[in-house]
Amino acid sequence: xxxxxxxxxxxxxxxxxxxxxxxxxxxxxxxxxxxxxxxxxxxxxxxxxxxxxxxxxxxxxxxxxxxxxxxxxxxxxxxxxxxxxxxxxxxxxxxxxxxxxxxxxxxxxxxxxxxxxxxxxxxxxxxxxxxxxxxxxxxxxxxxxxxxxxxxxxxxxxxxxxxxxxxxxxxxxxxxxxxxxxxxxxxxxxxxxxxxxxxxxxxxxxxxxxxxxxxxxxxxxxxxxxxxxxxxxxxxxxxxxxxxxxxxxxxxxxxxxxxxxxxxxxxxxxxxxxxxxxxxxxxxxxxxxxxxxxxxxxxxxxxxxxxxxxxxxxxxxxxxxxxxxxxxxxxxxxxxxxxxxxxxxxxxxxxxxxxxxxxxxxxxxxxxxxxxxxxxxxxxxxxxxxxxxxxxxx
Amino acid sequence: xxxxxxxxxxxxxxxxxxxxxxxxxxxxxxxxxxxxxxxxxxxxxxxxxxxxxxxxxxxxxxxxxxxxxxxxxxxxxxxxxxxxxxxxxxxxxxxxxxxxxxxxxxxxxxxxxxxxxxxxxxxxxxxxxxxxxxxxxxxxxxxxxxxxxxxxxxxxxxxxxxxxxxxxxxxxxxxxxxxxxxxxxxxxxxxxxxxxxxxxxxxxxxxxxxxxxxxxxxxxxxxxxxxxxxxxxxxxxxxxxxxxxxxxxxxxxxxxxxxxxxxxxxxxxxxxxxxx
Numbered sequence: 001x002x003x004x005x006x007x008x009x010x011x012x013x014x015x016x017x018x019x020x021x022x023x024x025x026x027x028x029x030x031x032x033x034x035x036x037x038x039x040x041x042x043x044x045x046x047x048x049x050x051x052x053x054x055x056x057x058x059x060x061x062x063x064x065x066x067x068x069x070x071x072x073x074x075x076x077x078x079x080x081x082x083x084x085x086x087x088x089x090x091x092x093x094x095x096x097x098x099x100x101x102x103x104x105x106x107x108x109x110x111x112x113x114x115x116x117x118x119x120x121x122x123x124x125x126x127x128x129x130x131x132x133x134x135x136x137x138x139x140x141x142x143x144x145x146x147x148x149x150x151x152x153x154x155x156x157x158x159x160x161x162x163x164x165x166x167x168x169x170x171x172x173x174x175x176x177x178x179x180x181x182x183x184x185x186x187x188x189x190x191x192x193x194x195x196x197x198x199x200x201x202x203x204x205x206x207x208x209x210x211x212x213x214x215x216x217x218x219x220x221x222x223x224x225x226x227x228x229x230x231x232x233x234x235x236x237x238x239x240x241x242x243x244x245x246x247x248x249x250x251x252x253x254x255x256x257x258x259x260x261x262x263x264x265x266x267x268x269x270x271x272x273x274x275x276x277x278x279x280x281x282x283x284x285x286x287x288x289x290x291x292x293x294x295x296x297x298x299x300x301x302x303x304x305x306x307x308x309x310x311x312x313x314x315x316x317x318x319x320x321x322x323x324x325x326x327x328x329x330x331x332x333x334x335x336x337x338x339x340x341x342x343x344x345x346x347x348x349x350x351x352x353x354x355x356x357x358x359x360x361x362x363x364x365x366x367x368x369x370x371x372x373x374x375x376x377x378x379x380x381x382x383x384x385x386x387x388x389x390x391x392x393x394x
Numbered sequence: 395x396x397x398x399x400x401x402x403x404x405x406x407x408x409x410x411x412x413x414x415x416x417x418x419x420x421x422x423x424x425x426x427x428x429x430x431x432x433x434x435x436x437x438x439x440x441x442x443x444x445x446x447x448x449x450x451x452x453x454x455x456x457x458x459x460x461x462x463x464x465x466x467x468x469x470x471x472x473x474x475x476x477x478x479x480x481x482x483x484x485x486x487x488x489x490x491x492x493x494x495x496x497x498x499x500x501x502x503x504x505x506x507x508x509x510x511x512x513x514x515x516x517x518x519x520x521x522x523x524x525x526x527x528x529x530x531x532x533x534x535x536x537x538x539x540x541x542x543x544x545x546x547x548x549x550x551x552x553x554x555x556x557x558x559x560x561x562x563x564x565x566x567x568x569x570x571x572x573x574x575x576x577x578x579x580x581x582x583x584x585x586x587x588x589x590x591x592x593x594x595x596x597x598x599x600x601x602x603x604x605x606x607x608x609x610x611x612x613x614x615x616x617x618x619x620x621x622x623x624x625x626x627x628x629x630x631x632x633x634x635x636x637x638x639x640x641x642x643x644x645x646x647x648x649x650x651x652x653x654x655x656x657x658x659x660x661x662x663x664x665x666x667x668x669x670x
Contacts, residue, residue: 303430305396305455309406322430322455329430329554329561330530342428346453379412379459381434381451382427 009352050246059186071198082142084220089141147179152285153294162191181252204248208241264292399490405460422509530562
């Protein structure tokens with residue numbers, strides 16, 4: 001059975017071109033870039049190349065790029081560094097819809113004497129900018145706001161938010177794990193101090209992350225060890241993955257247009273056809289300020305896990321924000337923060353596409369999904385009483 | 395991804411007995427859409443008091459659907475009395491087990507069954523017993539205590555897996571830990587060596603158990619039972635009413651009366667029917 005992979009916000013296929021450039025660095029060119037001999041030194045050159053390519057993807061300088069092990073490490077490093085370099089300030093501003101890499105860290109810091117303000121979002125997942133402005137105080141050490149939401153794809157006005165922080169002398173970090181490679185990002189004209197990237201979300205392997213730290217931003221390392229990454233992140237470089245990351249960054253730049261035209265059209269077609277064919281369905285989140293590859297759909301009176309497992313029978317891979325799949329017994333914190341009603345939140349499905357998706361993939365879902373919803377609704381005790389009314393509406 | 399058994403997957407992908415029975419004898423609705431799962435169970439009896447038809451409607455995850463499907467299969471052909479003895483562990487076992495995090499689905503199945511039987515027996519809706527401990531999922535201390543006892547739960551996480559209590563905001567975690575400590579404390583006291591019982595005491599306890607635990611159930615089916623004598627481990631009884639002419643009376647004696655008496659009086663006893 002063919003796999004139709006529409007879960008690219010969870011992880012992506014490593015691009016074949018990326019695998020190809022990585023392979024020699026496992027068995028032939030295994031030298032340590034820190035070595036004095038040329039066998040190691042030649043690898044050091046390739047790491048420099050990769051750093052340049054990664055910097056180019058976000059309009060940064062090569063020396064502003066620190067390679068880490070993952071997006072979570074980048075987020076932890078950034079926020080902890082901001083706190084360590086502003087020891088007199090005890091306040092953190094973030095949002096209610098952040099990824100656990102930021103959210104759980106902030107919750108942890110709240111138990112360590114820091115005050116955390118979580119900015120609310122509206123029903124469309126848009127940041128409450130009034131609350132944000134008011135939350136910035138002389139005690140605020142750092143703001144951490146995601147660039148784009150992993151569940152809904154909703155894009156926050158991070159540049160505007162960063163500008164407001166800068167005016168007040170507050171460091172600004174953004175978790176841009178979902179945004180980098182999908183939308184154009186330029187750090188050369190930006191107020192953002194720190195930005196996190198995860199390799200495996202843009203067709204590089206798992207186990208490689210990036211932290212951009214703007215030149216001139218005070219920095220305190222998280223991983224303390226050798227002089228690697230100019231002493232900002234100890235530990236021998238993960239050379240194959242760094243080189244793979246460089247290639248993935250290069251490809252992402254080349255494919256950015258495809259992502260924002262063809263992939264976007266695929267997503268839009270998937271979304272509109274499903275909405276048309278399935279009564280009692282809707283899109284969660286702002287559809288204007290949104291990543292081109294993501295759609296979060298809700299189906300009334302059914303539960304997401306059942307939808308996922310039935311789609312799995314047809315090789316379709318997606319995610320759900322339902323309680324049963326979150327492992328927490330409650331629907332996703334993102335959908336709850338948005339105030340999505342329970343009748344809708346439990347039946348939410350996220351499709352996230354990549355440049356590797358095709359029209360056939362979308363056709364497959366359009367064909368298979370509506371009958372799945374119908375089957376599950378026929379089992380739901382809520383659908384019968386409301387079904388007639390719902391059908392009449394559509 | 396959850397590790398579901400093949401039987402869970404089968405009952406989810408090919409659910410049995412979906413729908414609602416026409417003019418049912420027993421009906422129950424448990425759960426709510428806010429909590430993320432809900433089950434409507436209906437059943438109908440045949441002329442002999444056995445469950446002829448059972449159907450379900452479920453809103454919930456794959457294991458909630460599979461559990462309800464399994465439950466309807468299990469109770470078909472059973473008497474109400476037999477069905478009333480099904481535990482959540484029995485439902486999970488029928489499916490070859492459920493992931494720990496999904497055991498609350500089996501508890502929901504048992505709750506629906508109990509409620510549907512109560513409806514059939516005309517027992518008025520019990521006033522909410524105990525007080526709500528978990529506000530997020532509306533779970534009472536009684537429900538938590540019962541799950542701890544019946545499933546031998548030892549940790550907060552297990553209580554959440556079986557009842558959902560504590561799975562939301564987490565404000566009730568301390569209260570759940572207190573209940574756990576109390577109930578576990580009681581449970582550990584139980585298996586003390588039983589003092590040797592005098593025949594008089596045995597007879598008194600058997601009479602009491604029949605009166606409180608056994609007779610009300612038999613009366614539902616128009617039957618009755620009387621203690622005739624106790625000789626060593628032999629408990630001699632006579633059946634009355636519908637039981638006296640019922641083909642299944644012997645089974646009821648062994649599977650229900652004997653089980654109950656062994657559980658509540660002493661474990662070695664044997665129930666025998668005598669004709670008078």
